[in-house]
Amino acid sequence: MSRDTPHRPAPALAPVAGKRPGPAPRGRPRRAPGPRARHARAAAGFLLPFLALFALCFLAPLGYALHQSLFTTERTGPLGLGGREHEVFAGLANYAHALSDDRFLAGFGRVLLFGAVQIPLMIALATGLALLLDSASARGVAFFRTAFFLPYGVPGVIASILWGFLYVPGISPLVQIAGSLGWDVDFLSRGTVLWSIANIVTWQFTGYNMLVLIAQLKAVPQELYEAARLDGASARQIARHVKLPLIRPALVLTCVFSIIGTLQLFAEPMVLRPLASAIDSGFTPNLHAYSAAFVGNNPHAAAAEAVLLALVACVLSFGFLRLVGGRGTERR
């Protein structure tokens, strides 16, 4: 009965960035060196391994990308061939070039449209399933929860290969069934392929988001629901007016992670590309940056595009947090 596993509300309510009371009560005998110095030294020892790798894998590439994005390669030989390559400072030219590239901008527009449609749908589905599984009417909760969560463990590439087979005419039983009903569907056409990708992403991540929401629901004291029930609230009213406001922080979290994930869209279009002519090398910003680096052999353009991508992700996720932040604090 994993459903009844006790949860720890304490960590969930712990202040994230609050100041902690002083380390040692006053008046206790101290050994040299003083506890402050000792603490700082110990903390440094515990922190350094992580911080070193964090600097190497997060800060250094960001700095390197910023630096690279300000330069460009010039070749001195005849026709730009054969001669020595050297880097020259280019200012913001790479950014200007990226921002005036219609295909790059179209890719951004595409993922924004994708996110505006797919994220609300997926979060609504996840919320609905979480509330259903949390309701008293549900049976077989452990089975359903597992079934919904399983696709999260399937890598995006494998999920895309799998759904690709389910989209391609000739193999797909879905196309076959639709055809026998006299319905001619093409999952990979110019107009539909973006939504076919949305389906793959929804399939993969709904269960994960649902699990986050269920975890938050379980962290709420059950007496609260009991009290609402005794006050005569129906199951639907409890879900709407008690549970939904309480899982708001988890909803915000799942939305932010979904926004970041959507901007990085890559594996799905990359895998479906051979099947769908509508997907070109600029289908998503990430695909565009990847092509610039490895097909166009232009690391400077790729760096500028990576920086722009990170920037848009930060602006959108912080913007979203600000947008919803005003009302989310009543629990503190």
Place this chain on the structure above:
Amino acid sequence: MTRPPLRHRIITASLLTVAALYFLVPVYWLAVSATKSSADLFGTFGLWFSDHPHPLAYLGAVLAHDHGIYARWFANSLFYAGTGAVGATGLSAAAGYALAKFPFRGREAVFHVVLAGVLVPGTALALPLYFLFSAMGLANTYAAVLIPSMVSPFGVYLCRIYAAAAVPDALLEAARIDGAGEARIFAGLGLRLMTPALVTVFLFQFVHIWTNYFLPLVMLSDSDLYPVPLGLTTWTGYADRQPVLYQYTVGGALLSVVPLMVLMTVLQRYWRTGLTEGSVKA
């Protein structure tokens, strides 16, 4: 507690069943298709078996193809995900413990920089990281995938709030008075009290590395170093010319999906423990 009315239970059960079909049918298709030859893959109805199902023979062929390259990819995947997740868990535990239990100047600044790392898209970092690693001579090595996999800002965040709540200061003080060194206190007390959070961080990171495509794609060019997803895309790339590869792709996908599904089912309750902590940030 009163039983909900029958009508409610029927509606709930039907909705849940429809959703379960959506999530499970593709996996069912995969399992059925892994018993088919490439010809049957195209020639028979996808949701039912052909007249001559051969599950083991075809899966065996997947493993034997190209001198057993699939087994190598699988071992690589396990190595990247297993080692990377253990490393990430250890580093996050130490860093989170330090941030929770040692007040020092600039602590919140460090924490906020790490938190900002959660919001930076990993793929935006992967390209510059590749150029950086190329310059360092690290590109196209196991380390190129392994080192970035060991850094989990989200893990540090989880470990910090968990340690703050689950490791009492009084206990640490008592151990210090007994003369234990900080490293011993961390290894003996801290890690033990933080175990539920550590399991969660490990699982998160394991799945994250296991499903990651962009980083190995960018870093690796030698197919002997590939993890499974990257390897399978090379097969689909050639399937036009060599149709048997369709069938190998299906079998290979099934073989990679099954172990992780077992793992996720068995360890499901640990996911929930840590996810609760994860959701307070917002």
